[in-house]
Amino acid sequence: MSKKNDVPLPEVNIGMVGHVDHGKTTLVAALSGVWTDRHSEELKRGISIRLGYADTTFRRCPEDGEYTVERVCPKHNVETEILRTVSFVDSPGHETLMATMLSGAALMDGAVLVIAANEKCPRPQTKEHLMALNIIGVDKIVIAQNKIEIVSKERVLENYREIQEFIKGTVAEDAPIIPISAQQRVNIDVLIEAIEERIPTPERDLKSPPLLLVARSFDVNKPGTSPEKLVGGVLGGSLARGKIRVGDEIEVRPGIKDDRGNWNPVTSEVTSIMASGKNVEEATPGGLVGISTRLDPRLTKSDALSGNVLGHPDKLPDTLMDFTMEVKLLEKVVGTEEEIVVEKIKMNEPLMLSVGTATTLGVVTSARDDVIEVKLKRPVCAEEGWNVAVSRRIGSRWRLIGAGTIK
């Protein structure tokens, strides 16, 4: 695995999506050497719960042009050439964790849809994750057909045809399907090649004021640290545009709720920036960064500020307590085994809305055809034109039912 000190910083965020247990985390580990989600609760339940992040540098052997993540080609014993560094956003595949997946999707420039060959395709979250990518506007997709070493060749081919059938007419229609074994590291070179071809680094807007979508927030102090030694709150996320520098004054919106129920932005200063395990002076779009601030760490602990946006004071989008959106409903609910028809959105109906990395509950205050007004329980900071993933409570779960655009 490549060492981190002399490789470029990540320039693109690649999502790892798909049904639970199909091998997303194992594939991120095969590509980066990092197990993204092995903290106690996840180990106990055996599934990913939070978003995981890991970086890796794609390289090529100068002798045979083979793609690799190794610094030295094991076959030719020569130093490999650096192509680019990418950040993986590893999403949880369990059906109860769609809100987390959607918040991760807001950061993705492209995605690898992992589909296990030993199960019939499509499984419910294979469909729901692909639909989510479509709604959020992620259309650069590579399919990894995983676990091929535990099934017969016939089954690999049959499953391959199931995948081809499934992606017809979807946003992944032209996506390459790469048979792999994440666990045995089979065909990883071909997968990297497909990612390199399929998921280019997008053009970045570096001139506009910065807008960082906050996906995690932390109190990094050990319990019992004395007040004078406390380190300020840390916010993790990815820049959608612009640059953030150490020393910048920043604002975080919507911020926090006061005793009277009003939401107030919080302001602070950037004290340091971590990207790819390194301290940097400046963060740019592409890759996940950790922004250390002078904020009271109690405000940032346990992801309390995830779903906020961070930028320069007075240069962020408005905080919205309600908004109007144009909604396109799906025909059927895709995230369940049994696909039921999606009924029209009704007045007073509660909806779960995913906007950027934020998840909020909205109550419908007006429903005219495809134009829906919602009043939010918790405000979001967003702009006209942003995509909204709309979910409805069906049985005991929130299910994706449509795509909205803020008007």
Ligand SMILES: Nc1nc2c(ncn2[C@@H]2O[C@H](COP(=O)(O)OP(=O)(O)OP(=O)(O)O)[C@@H](O)[C@H]2O)c(=O)[nH]1
């Ligand atoms: N045989 C085989 N098992 C695999 C392969 N890839 C992953 N697995 C196994 O499949 C199980 C699930 O793998 P994970 O990587 O945790 O799956 P995941 O998609 O990240 O799961 P969630 O994040 O919880 O949705 C683990 O027991 C892995 O060891 C593979 O290529 N072959």
